[in-house]
Amino acid sequence: MTRLLLGVTLERVCKAVLLLCLLHFVIIVILYFDVYAQHLAFFSRFNSRSSALAQPSPNASRPHGTEAPGPSPQPGANHSSTQQPLPPCQEVPPGLVGRLLIEFSSPMSMERVQRENPEVRAGGKYAPPDCQPRQKVAILIPFRHREHHLRYWLHYLHPILRRQKVAYSIYIINQYGEDTFNRAKLLNAGFLEALRDEADYDCFIFSDVDLVPMDDRNLYRCYEQPRHFAVAMDKFSFRLPYAGYFGGVSGLSRSQFLKINGFPNEYWGWGGEDDDIFNRISLNGMKVSRPDSRIGRYRMIKHERDKHNEPNPQRFTKIQNTKATMKRDGISSLQYQLVEVTRWPLYTNITVDIGKPPPRPARG
């Protein structure tokens, strides 16, 4: 009897427990679906937002690199912004080392320079991989028969320019033939040929092949005013030889260069063309800017005077007449023949035939 009673009670308890379990389960299921539904609603909102970002309206073309920051893309939701735009390079590059040891006594081979600069692309081109450079710079080197200088120049300059975080290309402007050398006319031709190679250079730096900066804080880029970089050369006892000196290494933006009608074409032989360029800058209301002389230091590779580059005896009278000549003589009147363009691993070789000096008028 008591056994039976006990059995019935046990059965009731079990049923109650079972019912409670069922109830619990139902509540959990309801709650689960509720949360899940909220999630669903959230994700559908999320997805529609990110796909709206991925599809700009047809006539709103955003400039490159200004993509609005949005949620990280859902797989398959969009395909147009998979690559994050690079941040702009810092105004002052963080990896500079300052004063450098420059010497030209240890032998230098092109193979070694190539081996030590694997980041440089064919034609002597480079852009920083980790930031968006502020300027794109064409470096133009007037050239003839100075291969051993070029090896040192490339050896020192490629690593310096990389640390300076600019996009750059190295162009050797090689004068064809053996007629009298003409540095400024070569540079005019280089300006046009560089732009034919890549149309978007902001800045042009004109460097002699035998000048190597001794400090990487001397930034190879363009400034508000035309720039003179080689302010303190060892051959001038690390001093500016005179206030209007603009020789060695200089840099002009594209618009600064065009404003002065480029460089003179009529300075054959050594000297004077840099003073003419200085005059063009002043006469057009600009002012040369320079780095501090403690930073603008240079070593020059010692050399004999080249053949066919004798001092130009007309240079003193010519620089008196810049004001009269600069409008007709310059990039607007340039004539030359392109002979050959060759892309080497560390530089682009552009050979141009710029002709020869006009015959001296007979004295009467």
Ligand SMILES: *[C@@H]1O[C@H](CO)[C@@H](O)[C@H](O)[C@H]1NC(C)=O
């Ligand atoms: C550039 O090319 C010219 C013409 O082929 C050649 O004579 C000269 O040696 C080359 N110079 C350099 C530095 O590559």
Ligand SMILES: [Mn+2]
């Ligand atoms: Mn020299």
